[in-house]
Structure formats: C-alpha cells, structure tokens
Ligand SMILES: *[C@@H]1O[C@H](CO)[C@@H](O)[C@H](O)[C@H]1NC(C)=O
Ligand SMILES: *[C@@H]1O[C@H](CO)[C@@H](O)[C@H](O)[C@H]1NC(C)=O
Ligand SMILES: *[C@@H]1O[C@H](CO)[C@@H](O)[C@H](O)[C@H]1NC(C)=O
Ligand SMILES: *[C@@H]1O[C@H](CO)[C@@H](O)[C@H](O)[C@H]1NC(C)=O
C-alpha cells in the first residue's frame with residue numbers, strides 16, 4: 408500500500424467553480440492510491456491531517472463523502488479523519504483494461520461548506536490469469552504448404568490486468584515439428600505465431616496436439632492455456648501402388664468366357680478422391696489382348712473376354728495401370744503375366760499315308776505294309792501318343808518320331824487266317840486321356856494254289872517301294888536318326 412499526496416489546488420478550484428451551483432467554498436485536491444482488492448478498513452489516507460484541519464473542530468465540521476462515483480467504495484471516520492476502504496474494489500470492474508485507474512471521491516465539510524476532491528489511484532494486483540477465448544484452436548494446413556519456416560498466427564490470450572500483470576509471454580508444449588515465435592510490439596501485447604520446423608506429411612501423421620500457454624508478468628506469474636489442434640489436409644502426393652509389381656498366373660485354356668482369373672489390388676496412401684483408384688489396361692495393350700481380357704475399373708478383377716487357346720498363344724503379358732481421382736492425378740502400374748495352360752482338348756488323329764490291303768502269304772517277315780502318322784495338337788503329356796495294335800497277330804508297329812510303319816513280324820498262313828482285322832488305337836497321355844481308333848483290314852493271298860491275281864503293275868511298284876522302305880527302316884534309319892534329320896518317307 409502506498410500513499411501519495413499532491414496539491415493541485417488551482418485545477419480543483421476551476422472544477423469546483425464549474426460543477427457547483429450552490430455556494431460551496433474552495434477546497435484542496437488530495438491524491439491517494441490503494442491496491443485493488445484491499446481489505447475492508449484499509450487506511451488510504453488521513454483526511455483531517457492532509458486538509459490541515461485541527462483535530463479539535465473535527466466533530467463540528469461533519470465530514471462526509473458524497474456517495475456518487477468513487478464515494479461508495481470509501482468511508483471517513485469522523486473522529487480520526489481516517490479515509491478507508493469500505494467496499495471491495497475490483498480494478499478491472501471499475502476501470503476495465505485501461506492502464507491507469509483513477510477514482511474520484513468528493514469530500515464534503517460543513518461549517519463552512521467546503522467541497523474537496525480526492526483522487527484515488529487503484530493499483531493493479533495480479534488477480535487475473537491470461538485467458539484464451541477459445542479453449543481449443545483448430546488449425547488446418549494443407550500438407551504441401553506445411554514446409555519448414557511456414558508461419559501460422561495463433562490466437563492471443565487476454566488478461567484484464569494491466570501493464571506488467573497483463574500477458575507478457577507464451578510457451579508451446581515441446582515437440583519436434585513446431586516452434587513458437589512471439590512478436591512483441593513496443594507498446595502492446597505480444598502475439599504468438601506457430602512456426603513449422605519440419606515438413607509435415609499427412610501420410611505419416613495427420614494431426615498434432617499442442618498446448619499453448621500464456622503467462623502474465625506478475626509475481627508470481629499467472630497463466631492460461633489453450634489446446635492447439637493441427638490438422639494436416641491431404642494433398643494428392645501419393646500414386647497408387649500395386650501390392651506386387653509383377654503378377655504371374657496360370658490359366659487353363661478351356662476357361663469359360665467371363666471367368667475371373669485374378670484380382671489385382673493397388674492402394675493409395677492419400678485419402679478421399681486422392682485415394683480413389685480406377686484400374687485400366689495400359690493404352691499400348693494390343694487389340695487382340697483386349698479382346699481376350701478385360702479389367703473391372705473398380706474391383707481390379709481381370710476376366711476373360713474370349714476363348715483362350717494354348718495352341719495359338721501360350722502366354723500373354725498385360726500392363727495394368729491404376730490412377731487416382733485426385734488433382735493432379737497420379738498413376739501406378741503393374742505387369743500381369745498370364746500363362747495359358749494346355750488342356751487335353753485334342754483327340755489324337757491317325758492319318759494313314761498308305762496301306763496294302765492285300766499281301767501274299769509268303770511275305771517276308773519285316774516287310775512294311777502300311778505307313779501312317781499320328782497328330783495331336785496338345786502339348787507335353789496331352790500330346791504324347793501311344794499306339795496299340797490289337798490283336799497284334801503277325802503284325803507289329805515300328806515308330807520313328809511321329810511316323811509309324813505297320814510291319815509283318817511273323818509268318819503268315821492263309822489257311823489259318825485269311826483276313827486280319829486290326830484295330831489301331833492312338834491314345835494320348837493326358838488326364839483324362841483321349842483316344843481314337845482306325846480299323847485296318849489285311850487280306851492274305853494264297854500263293855501256292857492260285858496264280859498271283861494281285862500282281863498288277865501298280866502293286867508291284869508299291870511292293871517294291873515297301874520293300875525298299877523296309878530296307879530303309881532297318882538299315883538306314885538309325886544312321887539318319889543319328890544325324891537328326893528325317894527325310895520324307897513317301898519320296899523313297
Ligand atoms: C460502510 O459500508 C456499509 C455497507 O456498505 C455501510 O452500512 C456503512 O455505513 C459504511 N460506513 C461508513 C462509515 O460510511
Ligand atoms: C490523523 O491525523 C490527526 C492529526 O495529526 C491525528 O490526530 C489522528 O489520529 C490521525 N488519524 C489516524 C487514523 O491516524
Ligand atoms: C461377367 O461376370 C460378372 C460377375 O459374375 C457379371 O457381373 C457380368 O455381367 C458378366 N459379364 C458378362 C458380359 O457376362
Ligand atoms: C487391397 O489392399 C488393401 C491394402 O493392402 C487392403 O486393405 C484391401 O483389403 C485389399 N483389397 C482386396 C480386394 O484385396
């Protein structure tokens with residue numbers, strides 16, 4: 408508590424003359440000061456002493472305060488002249504946030520009537536804490552703008568106290584990504600600014616929660632806090648990424664049209680439109696591949712669009728792209744390698760090249776009487792063909808690669824069997840296996856009893872050819888096989 412007295416008499420006289428209409432004498436102007444919130448009864452000054460009134464006449468003068476203005480807060484003791492606090496003074500209530508708070512009290516003395524003016528300065532005590540009007544400040548920053556050095560102004564705290572007891576300082580909960588910068592104008596409250604220290608990536612962390620604390624300059628300082636919520640707004644800075652860059656799948660050639668063969672999946676770290684993905688086949692995909700495969704833009708399911716045929720193409724490579732719907736649009740791609748798996752869908756086919764329907768019963772063992780080949784369009788086991796002759800009787804099949812010869816491998820006896828009906832079965836090794844049959848009829852001609860009816864010129868030629876062929880098979884074939892070439896048998 409401090410007391411201050413000044414005597415600015417001439418000024419007061421002017422005011423007194425101006426405000427008083429009745430015959431009030433001139434008075435002295437006193438000035439005191441008192442702390443706000445001072446206890447009731449706190450002595451502010453000694454009016455009788457300061458006005459220089461002799462103690463003896465105090466009771467006569469009937470000293471009193473006018474109740475208007477500041478008068479309601481103070482009272483004066485008739486006996487001692489003590490001017491004291493008689494009502495709690497809240498400086499902020501009386502003067503708001505103005506820097507100086509001055510209350511005027513009018514002191515009235517009787518006999519003679521005198522009016523004095525007492526100015527009481529209410530001194531601020533730090534009775535208010537800084538306060539933010541929003542307990543939570545939400546700040547949205549687009550991630551591309553959230554680069555180091557960027558600044559975001561923060562809301563200032565308010566403190567009704569004045570001067571040093573007002574807001575003087577701010578602090579931010581410590582963390583890596585943000586720091587606090589405070590602008591302090593010479594005459595005014597400091598204002599806080601958030602400074603981004605490190606680039607912010609929404610995909611790494613989308614929100615930050617900080618505490619901003621404001622301090623006043625009182626002793627001890629008082630403080631107030633506000634939550635700062637920083638939301639990082641997505642920017643389309645991520646392209647869709649496929650789970651795998653390369654997909655390898657096997658598809659049986661006989662799958663029905665519109666069969667789903669694979670679902671590929673890309674993901675995008677962004678959010679919203681920036682992460683909404685659409686799949687499509689690369690623009691350079693050949694037309695014939697587009698005719699065979701299609702992709703669902705939303706699900707990434709690849710379906711067959713036509714009939715696959717291993718025999719016409721056993722593999723396809725498709726580049727699939729995915730784009731998001733952000734601005735700017737971003738794209739990713741992957742490659743799908745489709746291996747068409749052969750299915751045993753071709754029946755082996757026996758093609759007879761030549762056949763002697765009739766042979767003499769003395770035909771030499773080893774003579775070739777027929778030539779044929781076997782075709783199976785399938786591959787591997789599905790195309791590997793076994794030949795079975797039944798009943799085999801005096802005949803046998805000799806094979807070289809895909810070429811086969813029907814050979815007499817035992818003595819013929821027309822008197823026992825004059826007509827041989829042979830069933831030749833070609834069967835592939837697929838699962839399930841497919842087979843086909845041809846029936847071969849060989850007539851045995853009697854050479855002892857009858858003239859050789861069949862020996863017309865054509866047949867002789869043919870027979871000679873088959874004899875040659877037999878020689879060829881038995882003597883030259885191994886040699887040729889070793890050289891790895893296969894001459895056209897029919898040209899022999
Ligand atoms: C002090 O204030 C109280 C109530 O506000 C009032 O009754 C009393 O008369 C005052 N005292 C003086 C000396 O004016
Ligand atoms: C005020 O001053 C007068 C004269 O000096 C003195 O008699 C009186 O006791 C004082 N009052 C107080 C409250 O100190
Ligand atoms: C292909 O199959 C899907 C799923 O079963 C179906 O929604 C679609 O209509 C089919 N498309 C055609 C062309 O049949
Ligand atoms: C695609 O991948 C994402 C992320 O790996 C996953 O959440 C989602 O379920 C997947 N979708 C499909 C259809 O596999």
Ligand SMILES: *[C@@H]1O[C@H](CO)[C@@H](O)[C@H](O)[C@H]1NC(C)=O
Nearest residue numbers: 798800801819820822823824
């Ligand atoms: C007659 O033919 C049958 C069947 O071909 C055979 O089992 C049998 O041994 C033959 N007989 C003679 C005498 O060759």
